[in-house]
Amino acid sequence: MNSVIIHTLGPQETDSNDAAHYYLDRNTSIKAQIILHNSYEEIINTFPKYRNEFFLVPTAFKSAKFNMSWGELHYRYLSQLILKDCFLHSLNPLVVLENCGQKNGIAYSHPATAQLLITHVQPSQIRYCPSKYLAYQQYLQDGQYSLTNERNISLSSNEKILARYESQMIWSLYQIKG
Structure with a gap:
């Protein structure tokens, strides 16, 4: 090569x-x-x-x-x-996020991390995205929860980190x- x-x-x-x-x-x-x-x-x-x-x-x-x-x-x-x-x-460290201002039960995740996400939250709907980065971008639009990379996020006052993992x-x- x-x-x-x-x-x-x-x-x-x-x-x-x-x-x-x-x-x-x-x-x-x-x-x-x-x-x-x-x-x-x-x-x-x-x-x-x-x-x-x-x-x-x-x-x-x-x-x-x-x-x-x-x-x-x-x-x-x-x-x-x-x-x-x-x-x-x-x-990159993984984080489970919650937008406390959103109460729609929608969660965004890459399919590979969805099981980790649901160990912390019970969303009414999981919407899959091709990457953790895109999951966060969609979450910013209308999500209540997301599992993404920590470096992707910029927390607002309405958001909190529910869990953090290094893997x-x-x-x-x-x-x-x-």
Whole structure:
């Protein structure tokens, strides 16, 4: 791997982008372009277009749209992906937020973090977003609850942090066969 393209979840505020930069910082012999996408599903849907390029995904991957976890992704696309590397990299601290001025029971979360969210709140509705960053952006519009990265937030006087977590994550780097 001398010069490669790595596809992962964007925008720049995501843990996926951080993990891609972390990987490249630790593997200085690899020159890479990181391409950020709106969702993992967008990347998966276009595997044939990215032949011989790379796909970076956390092992906590979960898709509500495809009803698939990382393990299911790994086996379902076994003929299209070659696992090239794995590494450990921390997530930005996670927080469960409540907007005390909102009483609609709507919660925003990435599908992978929804179970953690509901250990603290019982929303009437969970709306899934492609990233924790976008979950926070939607929460700001009309949400009562959200699980997002701590660095994404700017607390108002109506908001409170219900829980905070620090977590390690295993990241998988695949080469796309197409």
